[in-house]
Amino acid sequence: MADRYLSFTGTAPGRLLSRRLGLPRPVPLKRRSAGPDLDGGLLHLTAGRSGLGLAPVLARTGLPTGEPGDANDTGRPAAVVLDATGVRDVEGLAEVHAALHPVVRSVAASGRIVLLGSPLDAADHHQAAAQQALEGFTRSLGKEIGRGATVNLVRLTDADAAESTLRFLLSPRSAYVSGQVIEVGADATAGTGTGTGTEGAPPAGPWDLPLAGRTALVTGGARGIGEAVAETLARDGAEVVVLDVPGAEADARRVAERLGGLALPLDITAADAGARIAEALPDGLDVLVHNAGITRDRRLANMPAERWAPVLEVNLASVLRTTDALLAAGTLKRGGRIVATASIAGIAGNAGQTNYGASKAGVIGLVRSLAPRAAAGHGVTVNAVAPGFIETKMTAAIPLVIREAGRRMNSLAQGGLPVDVAETTAWLAHPASGAVNGQVVRVCGQSLLGA
Secondary structure, eight states, X not given: OOOXXXXXXXXXXXXXXXXXXTOOOOOOOOOOOSSOSSSSOEEXXXXXXXXXXXXXXXXXXXXXXXXXXXXXXXXXXXXXXXXXXXXXXXXXXXXXXXXXXXXXXXXXXXXXXXXXXXXXXXXXXXXXXXXXXXXHHHHHHHHHXXXXXXXXXXXXXXXXXXXXXXXXXXXXXXXXXXXXXXXXXXXXXXXXXXXXXXXXXXXXXXTTSTTTTOEEEEEXXXXXXXXXXXXXXXXXXXXXXXXXXXXXXXXXXXXXXXXXXXXXXXXXXXXXXXXXXXXXXXXXXXEEEEOOOOOOOOOGGGOOHHHHHHHHIIIIIHHHHHHHHHHHHTOEEEXXXXXXXXXXXXHHOXXXXXXXXXXXXXXXXXXXXXXXXXXXXXXXXXXXXXXXXXXXXXXXXXXXHHHHHHHHSBTTOSOBOHHHHHHHHHHHHSTTOTTOOSOEEEESSSBSXXX
């Protein structure tokens, strides 16, 4: 359903009325297209001492990169990267303010601000305090910057390991990702050659076709967000397997045929679902996207067991069973990627969704526990996306007042699109994203609920 309020506030009368009444004034977001990624240059700033050697990585993003006052400083940057990895005390935080204060108003509409921080040092509480302060700073700035711009924090130790993450955050593909803290460590699949070819997997493709020669399975892929994920992974070169319940077989086949992939009609809650997937993919699997999910909303006092059980079975139990089965069978190749779909309901909760919130919080627990063990034992990363209000047929059926509240209660003052979740999934599935593991990334426009 079209967001008529967003369209109205883009007109002269709409701008005037919303400004006078103090109403949200959302800006249409720039998403990926065939044109330039972001309109403008990248401003590279530093607070504290840094030894990252960031310049070569930033140059590879394709954005003209410069420092204040040099030839590439246009005065209205499309993106700002502030390297604050060297900030170790309160005095260093003053440098963060001094660097961003003069330029924050000049960032272009739908621009990007990315702060780079360091992991918290357990042996130095001054450093830990200063680096944790960057998180509060990032989330606060994200809520005030406006104009469709986003602000995110990446904690890292190696610029090269963070290249796929920086490319994602400094592009239109991250349009609905803001206020996030993403930790990038060493390659979690080190020893498997992730990014340059993995044992049992084809070499990584170029940046514009990174999944060439790889196979990706998307559960619940026949419609909505799942269909968008399948489309995006196919765009990136993957051979996509569209899995959905037998009742949606016609839709699954339609999507698969359009993408040159394979349809797999299967009830993901079946006890032998994992074995049947393994049988259908004798050559193995590189990307597993757990997208299938259902809702059966009702307040707990009015929720019988028959509304509780299916939600936990589809959204959580099936994810646990099939993941265990595919890892044990070796169907997921070394250097592979598991991306599960959580929800902000699993982070902040939602009235009438104790079953759904429990299932999605369970997915987050799965990711955090399994990620280090899957990387160590199988050479596979495990991450999750947590969508907020996404414009789908399901949200279009929500009553008007509740739907409008869902759209406006985030820093971008609008709902996201299925492609926003798909682009985030594609980044996590990227062969060069082996250093991103155990992360839960909200795709919610920085919802005002949750953290």
